[in-house]
Amino acid sequence: METKTMTRRDFLKTTGIFMAGLFLFRIKDFLNLMSAKKNNFPPSRLVEARHYTRADHLAG
């Protein structure tokens, strides 16, 4: 299969479209959200799950 060499113009065009896309979708807000509140495990407060029962009475 023939490969196409990317020209400088193609590269700049692609980069420009990408940057415009970032601006439009406000990626910066999400980066702030992700970095400012990044937290590792474990959580400081655990939430009890629903839909379970004790199983001590079950054999096996």
Added chain:
Amino acid sequence: MATLIECKLCPRHCRIGDGQRGNCRVRSNIDGKLFTLVYGKPCAIHIDPIEKKPFYHVLPATSSFSIATAGCNLHCKYCQNWQISQNPPEQTENVDLSPQAAVDAAIKNRCRSIAYTYSDPVIFYEYAVDISRLAKSKGILNVHRTAGYIEKEPLEELCAVTDAINVDFKGITEDFYRGMSEATLAPVLDAMKTIRKWGVWLELTNLVVPTWNDREEDIKNLCRWIVDNLGAQVPLHFSRFWPMHQLKNLPPTPVATLERAYEIARKEGLHFCYIGNIPDHSANNTYCPNDGKVLVRRIGFTVLENNIVGGKCKFCNTAIPGIWS
């Protein structure tokens, strides 16, 4: 004294000893109570076009605030998101995001829906339900992308606060579910019927995997089951497999295979069929089942043209099922 717990969220019914976790890796028995370890701790947050979920009959050309936590109750060999689904939360980068904060972020970013997706929202059930209740009160739709491996009682509770669900209808045989996903088929069939019964909008996705579920007979049986049990108007998306995770030895699904699946589905009577992962294919579009005209023209996840007005074909006035506003 250590108490054994039986989780009843999904058909696995994991029996979990003190200090241990269920198969999904994110529910743990701590001193005789079951806790979710991922509540408010998503490891994936994105804004996606709703078409990416995929939902083609729900608020076209709108954005969906999409979240997921670590873990999953299936272990599909082809999982695209295995880095988060097949790892415990200790091995993912998690963010603090309370249900209120999630809804606020969706509103701030003008998202018309919140999507629970990427891994499987069954395993972050409590978190998803709590966000959904808040989102519903604010007029934001709740949409799920799930394997549907969930018990009836929690599913019915979920349906009460959910607007649309896309179920991965992976295959039509128990052997497939066992071999590919370490799960079973019957509960998924029941779940799809329950979703329809509750009136939650349902779309289905079938990932066509070469040598696993691409036989014409299997596809025909799958489509026939949908028509007989769910109705011909349920949209079905055939998705192209890409070598991933534990199936890197297989080739991508040939386009011809997907096109054949599409033809079989139409022949079996399904009104709305799509081919995914091939951006410029004509089967990305929605066609009127009455006059055959293009209702929604798409390229990839981008809507180029929408001819559905008031939930009807603008050319012949046929009602088109879905959530259009």
